[in-house]
Amino acid sequence: MTDQPARPPQPPAGGTASPAAFSRRLLLVHAHPDDESINNGVTMAKYAAEGALVTLVTCTLGEEGEVIPPELAALAPDRDDALGPYRARELATAMAALGVTDHRFLGGPGRYRDSGMMGAPQNDRPDAFWQAPLDEAAGALVAVIREVRPQVLVTYDPNGGYGHPDHIQAHRVAMRGAELAGQPDFRPELGRPHAIAKIYWNCNPRSVVEEGFARLRAAGHSFPGVATVDDVPGVVPDSEVTASLTAEPAQAAAKAAAMRAHYTQIAVDGPFFALSNDLGQPLFGTEHYRLVHGAPGAAEGVREDDLFAGIGDMAGMEESARNEEAAE
Numbered sequence: 001m002t003d004q005p006a007r008p009p010q011p012p013a014g015g016t017a018s019p020a021a022f023s024r025r026l027l028l029v030h031a032h033p034d035d036e037s038i039n040n041g042v043t044m045a046k047y048a049a050e051g052a053l054v055t056l057v058t059c060t061l062g063e064e065g066e067v068i069p070p071e072l073a074a075l076a077p078d079r080d081d082a083l084g085p086y087r088a089r090e091l092a093t094a095m096a097a098l099g100v101t102d103h104r105f106l107g108g109p110g111r112y113r114d115s116g117m118m119g120a121p122q123n124d125r126p127d128a129f130w131q132a133p134l135d136e137a138a139g140a141l142v143a144v145i146r147e148v149r150p151q152v153l154v155t156y157d158p159n160g161g162y163g164h165p166d167h168i169q170a171h172r173v174a175m176r177g178a179e180l181a182g183q184p185d186f187r188p189e190l191g192r193p194h195a196i197a198k199i200y201w202n203c204n205p206r207s208v209v210e211e212g213f214a215r216l217r218a219a220g221h222s223f224p225g226v227a228t229v230d231d232v233p234g235v236v237p238d239s240e241v242t243a244s245l246t247a248e249p250a251q252a253a254a255k256a257a258a259m260r261a262h263y264t265q266i267a268v269d270g271p272f273f274a275l276s277n278d279l280g281q282p283l284f285g286t287e288h289y290r291l292v293h294g295a296p297g298a299a300e301g302v303r304e305d306d307l308f309a310g311i312g313d314m315a316g317m318e319e320s321a322r323n324e325e326a327a328e
C-alpha cells in the first residue's frame with residue numbers, strides 16, 4: 001500500500017493509537033488465549049510490523065484449560081480456579097512478542113467463561129461461552145467492529161477447526177457480528193455501521209500437514225508422543241486454500257516466542273510443539289486461509305500472499321469517510 005506511513009503510528013504510552021490513524025486494520029476473533037499465536041502468530045507479527053492495526057478479540061480467559069508445568073498445577077479449575085487471570089497475563093506477553101498492542105476480551109475480561117471440551121459438564125454452566133445468546137455476544141463484537149472498522153476479519157471455520165464448543169461459538173459470533181455491524185438498524189448506539197470487506201477462515205492444507213509430520217518423525221524431539229493429521233485443526237484439501245502467508249525469520253521467531261509465552265498450555269521444541277496432551281505436532285511457519293467473503297485479490301487459482309490484497313481502492317473510500325468523520 002503506497003499510503004503506508006514511513007513509521008507505523010505509535011500508540012500513546014500504554015495504549016493503541018486511534019483506529020483512524022491506520023490505513024489497514026485486521027480483526028481476529030479467537031476462543032482462548034493461545035489460539036491466536038498457534039493459528040495466526042506469523043500473520044499478526046507481519047501486519048503489526050508493517051504498521052497495520054491488528055486487533056485481537058479473545059472470547060474467554062481459558063479458565064478450563066489444563067496446566068502443563070507441575071509447579072503451576074494449583075491454578076487448575078478444580079484447584080484454585082486461577083488459570084484465567086494467569087492466561088490473560090500469558091496473552092499479554094504473547095502480544096508483546098508479536099508487536100500487537102490492541103487485544104481485548106469479548107464483553108470484558110471474564111464476561112464469558114471457557115466452556116471446556118465438547119460434552120464436558122462445564123458446557124452447561126450459565127456463564128459458559130457455549131451458553132451465550134448469539135446476538136448478545138455478537139453485539140459485544142459489533143461494538144469493536146464499529147470502533148476499529150477493520151477491512152479484514154479472521155476467524156475459524158464453522159467447526160471451530162476441531163469441534164471445541166468455544167471455537168464453534170467464536171466462529172458463530174464472528175460471522176454474526178460481521179453481519180450485524182453492517183446493519184444500520186442494529187443498535188445504532190454502538191456506532192456507524194461498518195461492512196467488513198474480506199473474511200477469512202483459518203485452515204491447514206493437507207499436504208503441508210502431512211509433510212510437517214514427516215519432518216517430525218524424521219527429527220529428534222522431546223515429546224512423549226506424536227499427534228496425527230486429524231488432530232490438527234482445519235485440515236482441508238490444498239485446493240481449498242486461497243491465501244498463504246509465509247514467515248520472514250523475524251516473524252517465525254515472534255510466533256515461537258508468542259507460543260512459548262502460553263507456558264501453561266504449550267511446550268515448544270524448535271519447529272515443533274505440544275499442547276497439554278504431550279503429543280508433538282509441527283509448528284507452521286506459513287499460515288493458510290480460505291476467503292469466505294469479499295473479492296479475492298489474486299487471479300483465479302492463484303493464492304493471495306496478502307490478506308489486504310484487492311482492498312487498495314477501498315483506502316480512498318475509507319479516507320473520505322474519515323475526513324467526513326473529522327469534519328462532523
Ligand SMILES: CC(=O)N[C@H]1[C@@H](O[C@@H]2[C@H](O)[C@H](O)[C@@H](O)[C@H](O)[C@H]2O)O[C@H](CO)[C@@H](O)[C@@H]1O
Nearest residue numbers: 032062064065066114115116117275276277
Ligand atoms: C488449543 C486449544 O483450543 N486449547 C483449549 C483446549 O485445551 C485442550 C484440552 O485441555 C484437552 O483436554 C487437552 O487434551 C489438550 O491438550 C488441550 O489443548 O480446551 C481447553 C478447555 O476448554 C481450553 O482452555 C484450551 O485453550
Ligand SMILES: [Zn+2]
Nearest residue numbers: 031032035167
Ligand atoms: Zn482454543
